[in-house]
Amino acid sequence: MPVLFLWAFLGKPTKEADILQVLQNIMSGTGIFCQGEGMQKYTILGIKLYDYGAREALRNTDSFLHNGALNTIAYISSSNLAQASKDEQLRECLEAVDMTICTEPDVLEAAGIAGRNRIREIDEKVYLRELLKKFGRNRNSVYLLADTHDNLEVLGEIISEYQDNLLIRGCGAYEDFGNQPERLVNALNDLAPDVVISRMPWPEDLYLMHDYGHFVNAELWVSLPFGAVTWVQNPSLFARLKRKxxxxxFAHNVNEYNKKRDG
Incomplete structure (x- = not known):
């Protein structure tokens, strides 16, 4: 790779070691990650959560895939948190998830911990893209789960938009199991996928993960958000206005909650 290209990419390196590090980062794919974005603990609307930069989140994922127990990952939005703040059981389920990922930066902005790099990572879906690439590279078997056949089709489209070479072990609609968790668990255990990826009306799959996950013979369960707006690559003007x-x-609710908490 020409040195001039590297200069244009990152500015003129001051040392030969800088060039070598750039090359290593590009070859390993780490150039897409932000520097200095690790784990941050935060509390919002009374809910205690942790935010992980994409690099740290992927390290956690590696651990989840090899620790011999089912671990859970849930994408969350501001509306999810607003709902959980009013339901103690739901809040406990959410706090019990092994790792949460924000669908939009508004949650971190309202919590006051939204660095510029993290906002970019969230907007560009860096973790999701790298997560699905990891599944493809590792040939991790995946089971796609949705509440209905229509939403299962949407989930398949979402997945293929980001990664089209996943090893799909099976697909299922919860309605086909009579919405009975025991039947779903039996079907999952018959196939024993490495990963379950679900898309259901929130918090249906969150409750399933919490109450029945320890019966599931898999390494990882990932809950993707229900609702298409946050997954549109080029959102319409209406979608952008709705997001604002x-x-x-949400920010108003957080401010009001903080005022009451602080007296």
Whole structure:
């Protein structure tokens, strides 16, 4: 790779070691990650959560895939948190998830921990893209789960938009199991996939993960958000306006909660 290209990419390196590091980062794919974005603990609307930069989240994922127990990952939005703040059981289920990922930066912005790099990672879906690439490279077997056949089709489209070479072990609609978790668990255990990826009306799969996950013979269960707006690559003007309105309402709720908490 020409040195001039590297200069244009990252600015003129000051040492030969800088060039070598750039090359290593590009070859390993780490150039897409932000520097200095690790784990941050935060509390919002009374819910205690952790935010992980994409690199740290992928390290956690590697651990989840090899620790011999089912671990859970849930994508969350501001509306999810607003709902959980009013339901103690739901809040406990959410706090019990092994790792949460924000669908939009508004949650971190309202919590006051939204660095510029993290906002970019969230907007560009860096973790999701790299997660699905990891599944493809490792040939991790995947089971796709949705509440209905229509939503299962949407889930398949979402997945293929990001990664089209996954090893799909099976697909299922919860309605085909009579919405009975025991039947779903039996079907999953018959196939024993490495990963379950679900898309259901929130918090249906969150409750399933919490109450029945320890019966599932898999390494990882990932809950993707229900609702298409946050997954549109080029959102319409209406979608962008809706996002702003939702954020303003959420930020107002957070401010009001903090005022009451602080007296």
């Amino acid at each position: 309105l939702v954020y303003r309402a």
